[in-house]
Amino acid sequence: MDCSLPSRGEWHHNRPMQELDAFRHAVRHWLEAHYPPALRGAAMPIGDLYTGGRHPKPVHPAQPAWCAAMASRGWTVPEWPAKYGGGGLSREQSAVLREEMRRLGAPTPLFSFGISMLGPVLLKFGSEAQKRRFLPEIVRGDIRWCQGYSEPNSGSDLASLMTRAEDRGDHYLVNGQKIWTSHGDEADWMFCLVRTNTSVPKHEGISFVLFDMRTPGVTARPIKLISGASPFCEVFFENVRVEKAHRVGEEGQGWAIATYLLAHEREMISGLGSLISGTALAPRALKIFGTDSDGKLRNAGLRHSLARFELDSAAFRITLAQAARTRNAAGMGAMASAVKYFGTELNKRRNELHLDIEGANALQWDARGPAGEAWAADWLRSKGNSIEGGTSEIQLNIIAKRVLGL
Ligand SMILES: Cc1cc2nc3c(=O)[nH]c(=O)nc-3n(C[C@H](O)[C@H](O)[C@H](O)COP(=O)(O)OP(=O)(O)OC[C@H]3O[C@@H](n4cnc5c(N)ncnc54)[C@H](O)[C@@H]3O)c2cc1C
DSSP states (O other): OOOOOOOTTOOOTTOOHHHHHHHHHHHHHHHHHHSOGGGTTOOOOGGGSOOOOSSOOOSSTTHHHHHHHHHHTTTTSTTSOGGGTSOOOOHHHHHHHHHHHHHHTOOOSOOOHIIIIIHHHHHHHOOHHHHHHHHHHHHHTOSOEEEEOOBTTBSTTGGGOOOEEEEOSSEEEEEEEEEEEETTTTOSEEEEEEEOOSSSOGGGGEEEEEEETTSTTEEEEEEOOTTSOOOEEEEEEEEEEEEGGGEESSTTOHHHHHHHHHHHHHHHHHHHHHHOOOOOHHHHHHHHHOBOTTSSBSOHHHHHHHHHHHHHHHHHHHHHHHHHHHOBTTBOTTHHHHHHHHHHHHHHHHHHHHHHHHGGGGGSTTOBOTTOOBHHHHHHHHGGGGTTTSOHHHHHHHIIIIISOO
16 A cells, blocks of 8 residues: 655545545554654653743653654644645544554644634634744744733633723734733743723724734743642733734724634633543552452442543543534534533542542642652642633533523
8 A cells, every 4th residue: 555645735635435544544654654762652741742932841852853743744733724834634634643643642742822722713813924924833833822811800801801002003002911821931922812992892992912922021920829830920011012913803803803712722621631641540449449349449439429420521522522523614612611611620520539549648749640640730730720711600601691592
């Protein structure tokens, strides 16, 4: 069988099954040749995934090479159009690629807000110049993006945001403050919501802009968390010059763009739990508690919780797979709130169960699970899952209104 891969964009979609088999064969061959041997068998929890950027901090030295190899085919973002650096693959081909990566145990080569949040926005709302400039950079992981949405008095009520952007002809002058900006101190650029008009209803006066974090007047201050890490910042803007060419969409269109991006963010967050590599819960519980005379886990309460969790996880995986099959290029829309809500609550339960199984040992700060996971820090971090990207209560409001039509 011919194992060579055609150039990007040369695959034709909707071809018969044999074509997909040939594609699988070629992908397997290519991955075996390009997946760095040094990464094989390396545990890669979510926090260790490669995020790229101007000053990348790979957890494993082979990560940049793996990212570069995949980016050379556009496979860091397999379904984006080849003309913007993406893989140009169909949904079916992209699923084959993921399956073949899983077969090798290969981690996702690049994890970025550019891929999961900004890219879909640029594809829908960006100008041709913005697409040609920013999308290939995102595919390669050249710059790392952060999200400037929340403000000290605008979280759930995001539309009340106060950061002002004054019109100065060809540019805006931005003043104000953001908060909870994940990796604001490490990111290279920010996508940011600003108020461009104060004399219209709050949702209508918002615009969506992009700027380099090195622009004079931008200051990012890390906030230390209970988990010991400092993954997010307060970011201050003092007379920051933002070119109008870097406004995405029309002036005042920011709210529509912001909510479109949020649906993609929620979809991404909903899947994070399944990316986390950790110890399987049931075998660990059996090891610690042993079995009764029927061969069942000895602790009946834990047995019940584990069974419920495993069933809910299986149902969630099927729901996610179904949603992935039926979603269109614009994403899942309001359904993203349902998977975000369920996925993040499930991830919190998984962390609670870990603690139930391991007991007080797991609360020791340096305790590590058999797969190297940091139990206490992961448990604390999981609490943020149902807050970031919009809280669980806000997701329930959206589900009630926009999915159930209540
Ligand atoms: C780990 C993490 C990472 C984050 N990263 C970013 C980032 O990169 N960029 C960014 O901009 N932001 C980020 N955030 C901020 C996040 O988006 C906000 O924390 C979130 O939207 C909630 O806003 P708030 O904290 O102001 O809480 P509030 O809005 O003050 O909410 C407080 C409580 O009131 C409830 N509540 C509020 N309004 C309603 C309502 N209408 N109905 C029912 N209940 C309601 C909420 O559910 C919550 O329980 C991050 C947050 C976390 C935890």
